[in-house]
Amino acid sequence: MEFKLLKNNTPLFNVFSELGQRIYLPDGIFHWSGRAKKEAEIIGTIGTAYGYEKDFIDGGLDNWAPLYLDSFKNYTNIDITSVVPYASIGGLQELRNIWKEWIIYKAGYKNKESRKTEQLERYITLPTVTQGITNGLFMVGSLFLNEGDFIISPNKRWGNYDNIFSKNLNAEIKSFDFFRNKQFNLEGFEQAIIEVAEKQEKILIILNFPNNPTGYTPLKSERDAIIQKLKETQKSIDKPIIIFVDDAYEPYVYNDNSIDHSIFYELMELDENIIPIKLDGISKELLAYGGRIGFVTIGLKPSWIQNEEELKQLKQEINNKLEGLNRSSISNTNHFYQAVTLKMFEEIGFEMIVQKREKNRNLLKNRYELINKELKKIENTEFSIDPNSGGFFLFVNLDYDKIKATEFADHLLKKYKVGVIPIEKPEININGIRIAYCSIDINDISEMVDRIHKAFNDF
Amino acid sequence: MEFKLLKNNTPLFNVFSELGQRIYLPDGIFHWSGRAKKEAEIIGTIGTAYGYEKDFIDGGLDNWAPLYLDSFKNYTNIDITSVVPYASIGGLQELRNIWKEWIIYKAGYKNKESRKTEQLERYITLPTVTQGITNGLFMVGSLFLNEGDFIISPNKRWGNYDNIFSKNLNAEIKSFDFFRNKQFNLEGFEQAIIEVAEKQEKILIILNFPNNPTGYTPLKSERDAIIQKLKETQKSIDKPIIIFVDDAYEPYVYNDNSIDHSIFYELMELDENIIPIKLDGISKELLAYGGRIGFVTIGLKPSWIQNEEELKQLKQEINNKLEGLNRSSISNTNHFYQAVTLKMFEEIGFEMIVQKREKNRNLLKNRYELINKELKKIENTEFSIDPNSGGFFLFVNLDYDKIKATEFADHLLKKYKVGVIPIEKPEININGIRIAYCSIDINDISEMVDRIHKAFNDF
Numbered sequence: 001m002e003f004k005l006l007k008n009n010t011p012l013f014n015v016f017s018e019l020g021q022r023i024y025l026p027d028g029i030f031h032w033s034g035r036a037k038k039e040a041e042i043i044g045t046i047g048t049a050y051g052y053e054k055d056f057i058d059g060g061l062d063n064w065a066p067l068y069l070d071s072f073k074n075y076t077n078i079d080i081t082s083v084v085p086y087a088s089i090g091g092l093q094e095l096r097n098i099w100k101e102w103i104i105y106k107a108g109y110k111n112k113e114s115r116k117t118e119q120l121e122r123y124i125t126l127p128t129v130t131q132g133i134t135n136g137l138f139m140v141g142s143l144f145l146n147e148g149d150f151i152i153s154p155n156k157r158w159g160n161y162d163n164i165f166s167k168n169l170n171a172e173i174k175s176f177d178f179f180r181n182k183q184f185n186l187e188g189f190e191q192a193i194i195e196v197a198e199k200q201e202k203i204l205i206i207l208n209f210p211n212n213p214t215g216y217t218p219l220k221s222e223r224d225a226i227i228q229k230l231k232e233t234q235k236s237i238d239k240p241i242i243i244f245v246d247d248a249y250e251p252y253v254y255n256d257n258s259i260d261h262s263i264f265y266e267l268m269e270l271d272e273n274i275i276p277i278k279l280d281g282i283s284k285e286l287l288a289y290g291g292r293i294g295f296v297t298i299g300l301k302p303s304w305i306q307n308e309e310e311l312k313q314l315k316q317e318i319n320n321k322l323e324g325l326n327r328s329s330i331s332n333t334n335h336f337y338q339a340v341t342l343k344m345f346e347e348i349g350f351e352m353i354v355q356k357r358e359k360n361r362n363l364l365k366n367r368y369e370l371i372n373k374e375l376k377k378i379e380n381t382e383f384s385i386d387p388n389s390g391g392f393f394l395f396v397n398l399d400y401d402k403i404k405a406t407e408f409a410d411h412l413l414k415k416y417k418v419g420v421i422p423i424e425k426p427e428i429n430i431n432g433i434r435i436a437y438c439s440i441d442i443n444d445i446s447e448m449v450d451r452i453h454k455a456f457n458d459f
Numbered sequence: 460m461e462f463k464l465l466k467n468n469t470p471l472f473n474v475f476s477e478l479g480q481r482i483y484l485p486d487g488i489f490h491w492s493g494r495a496k497k498e499a500e501i502i503g504t505i506g507t508a509y510g511y512e513k514d515f516i517d518g519g520l521d522n523w524a525p526l527y528l529d530s531f532k533n534y535t536n537i538d539i540t541s542v543v544p545y546a547s548i549g550g551l552q553e554l555r556n557i558w559k560e561w562i563i564y565k566a567g568y569k570n571k572e573s574r575k576t577e578q579l580e581r582y583i584t585l586p587t588v589t590q591g592i593t594n595g596l597f598m599v600g601s602l603f604l605n606e607g608d609f610i611i612s613p614n615k616r617w618g619n620y621d622n623i624f625s626k627n628l629n630a631e632i633k634s635f636d637f638f639r640n641k642q643f644n645l646e647g648f649e650q651a652i653i654e655v656a657e658k659q660e661k662i663l664i665i666l667n668f669p670n671n672p673t674g675y676t677p678l679k680s681e682r683d684a685i686i687q688k689l690k691e692t693q694k695s696i697d698k699p700i701i702i703f704v705d706d707a708y709e710p711y712v713y714n715d716n717s718i719d720h721s722i723f724y725e726l727m728e729l730d731e732n733i734i735p736i737k738l739d740g741i742s743k744e745l746l747a748y749g750g751r752i753g754f755v756t757i758g759l760k761p762s763w764i765q766n767e768e769e770l771k772q773l774k775q776e777i778n779n780k781l782e783g784l785n786r787s788s789i790s791n792t793n794h795f796y797q798a799v800t801l802k803m804f805e806e807i808g809f810e811m812i813v814q815k816r817e818k819n820r821n822l823l824k825n826r827y828e829l830i831n832k833e834l835k836k837i838e839n840t841e842f843s844i845d846p847n848s849g850g851f852f853l854f855v856n857l858d859y860d861k862i863k864a865t866e867f868a869d870h871l872l873k874k875y876k877v878g879v880i881p882i883e884k885p886e887i888n889i890n891g892i893r894i895a896y897c898s899i900d901i902n903d904i905s906e907m908v909d910r911i912h913k914a915f916n917d918f
Binding site for chain 2: 018019022023024025026028029032033035036037039040041042043044045046047048049050051052055056064066067068069070071072074075076077078082083084085086087131132134135138159160163164167168170212284286287288289290291292324325327328329330331332333334335336337339340343344347348353356357359360363364392393409413414417418419420421422423435436437438439440441444447448451
């Protein structure tokens with residue numbers, strides 16, 4: 001593949017990493033097996049073993065089927081053809097289609113025929129299935145980051161970003177203080193962009209709302225300010241800005257003043273050279289962490305494309321790059337959870353899935369409200385709660401000069417039998433504890449906060 | 460983690476790639492959540508949402524459970540705790556244990572108490588679960604290969620090796636002609652090792668028996684000669700040799716004169732600095748391609764270890780490296796297929812699984828015998844079949860000066876409606892067709908070969 005449009009019509013190819021520029025999915029074997037399916041009477045291209053079911057299964061039928069061990073049928077009622085064979089490299093076609101519809105649905109646009117819906121339908125790529133969001137982050141990180149390149153992230157972030165981008169890919173994370181006066185730190189964000197723009201020809205940013213570990217989700221007013229700041233800064237630096245939007249906790253927002261959909265959708269509407277990439281998946285959205293099904297979806301710009309043919313071709317070029325990365329690292333993602341996700345969407349429908357999930361969300365919301373209420377009673381300058389309105393966690397900052405977070409967590413655990421995760425990274429201004437209320441019984445919350453209070457008073 | 464033993468007692472650390480030397484699994488979050496599990500009354504460390512089942516499932520029980528959508532229960536009868544939560548980073552502990560037993564079982568040693576069994580039990584690492592063998596290859600490739608490093612492979616190899624090692628990791632594949640006079644090409648193999656030893660401080664080799672695309676599996680006499688050649692060459696070059704043993708097709712050997720177990724086991728017995736790494740998985744062994752469950756198992760040398768404590772510590776260090784790679788690229792592997800694999804082993808047992816698989820193997824064996832018999836009728840210097848006795852495929856070489864493989868495949872498909880995969884890489888002496896008899900009805904084989912014969916005569 002020549003990647004003509006990626007090279008000539010978009011800023012993407014130039015800002016890809018060396019790996020991103022190099023990688024592709026060769027068409028050889030797929031070309032010939034595809035042709036054989038259409039043209040052949042006798043097919044000798046398929047690398048999955050097949051036979052007549054009756055020849056390898058006791059009581060099997062006369063149908064031509066993938067060879068399998070009948071024991072698999074003890075564990076699932078899904079048709080064996082959705083359990084045993086490979087799913088395709090980029091994911092099951094129908095699942096990719098329906099997840100795209102799901103992304104459009106999640107935007108929450110009222111009128112389905114609205115211009116915004118149409119734009120979304122046109123300008124997002126068909127989601128590529130990855131091995132969970134971790135693997136999605138690894139994929140887009142590999143696509144854009146050379147060793148030593150910077151990616152901008154709030155200082156309070158999922159610890160695995162450091163594993164993926166820094167330890168594995170050997171890129172640098174440019175941290176900025178997430179909050180200033182309990183609000184999103186716009187100045188710090190802008191400053192980080194400007195500093196990185198002095199060093200490299202592309203700006204990479206990762207945003208995660210609701211955030212792990214803080215639970216922070218922007219108020220609508222904050223979101224508008226973030227967008228505005230991005231637009232201005234992009235204009236002033238005049239370099240492409242790629243934003244990885246980590247939407248792991250997308251549906252779990254508990255405060256009506258906070259944004260009720262991913263910031264991805266607002267970024268999609270920008271004319272500027274600001275390119276959003278959406279990372280979402282079933283781990284939290286469908287409460288199926290063990291499924292390892294994530295999706296990577298790239299937002300394209302209308303200005304890159306002259307006509308329908310180019311749009312189609314550009315999507316094919318991007319798809320080839322992403323499938324090339326999948327093929328050369330994981331081959332493809334497991335079939336069962338893809339099939340189950342597809343079936344749930346088809347059989348139950350979007351509305352009903354959201355409705356079923358609502359009970360879960362309400363459980364978490366009640367805990368969120370109670371724990372915040374209780375913690376507010378302790379709050380002072382040495383014990384300050386980060387703004388939070390969603391997700392699974394919240395974060396309490398401790399004054400590093402007085403209380404080291406790990407010492408606090410150790411004391412809290414030993415004396416008061418309460419377990420929390422301390423994060424102590426003074427070099428990036430973090431010293432505090434993450435509380436995972438997602439897994440705490442609401443009836444224990446007051447007692448837990450009481451014990452935290454006592455532990456705090458001990459210092 | 461300090462990796463003291465890896466550095467001081469083994470040649471491994473020095474021959475790791477920069478990534479391999481850099482990567483580790485930080486203990487932070489796991490340390491604190493592990494302590495909380497043991498010491499806490501109230502646990503606020505777990506990032507998976509939990510609640511009382513009755514609070515989020517209609518008709519749910521009073522038990523504390525991971526939040527899930529009840530629809531999942533429509534598709535599997537496996538307990539929801541084996542479907543919804545994450546499996547651990549290196550894989551389910553019980554599955555890793557039982558796969559280790561399976562590896563020992565597959566050696567086929569008659570007396571279970573024999574010294575060989577004990578040695579295997581002691582000196583192989585606990586298998587690490589990866590996203591299929593592709594991901595295992597990507598993992599060990601990442602661990603050892605810097606950009607530009609060479610890895611030695613037969614010219615006839617799975618095409619995805621080129622995607623993984625070359626396109627993705629930017630390493631170089633040093634090819635040698637697989638066969639000479641229809642036997643394993645010992646001289647070419649040796650020459651490749653010697654040439655690479657002149658350029659780098661480590662020798663990396665990948666072997667795959669039964670092989671894709673040829674189906675080649677060494678005769679026992681050939682295996683002994685390969686081992687002998689490796690020993691001699693290692694002594695003469697005096698550099699560590701790491702061998703990736705790709706055992707994807709391990710159980711599918713159809714000829715009694717060929718090796719009946721992986722060459723991994725013979726390599727395990729060597730005192731020389733020849734370190735085997737076994738890559739196997741359920742895709743073909745349990746006929747569950749869609750499961751994406753592979754395993755990476757490293758063979759250690761008795762000479763590296765002074766006592767039990769060191770053995771344990773070294774295994775922990777290696778485990779930390781491999782889990783660090785998993786965590787920073789895929790997080791972990793899907794839960795359902797791990798749980799099913801574990802259940803099958805526990806409920807059915809090794810013997811019975813092999814017995815159930817035997818019907819499948821016999822189907823393939825019958826096709827193997829027939830297709831070889833039929834093809835032999837055509838065979839001549841311009842149409843020569845590579846030695847084959849296992850796996851899913853065989854390979855027919857065409858004379859490049861007379862017939863280009865892609866032209867042949869195109870003609871065969873267009874005129875005779877037979878689909879095969881042409882491989883045309885004259886730069887590494889390959890020009891021929893791969894026939895996947897694993898998916899061809901035995902009743903079609905004579906007809907297929909007849910059409911191939913006609914197509915051949917057309918040239």
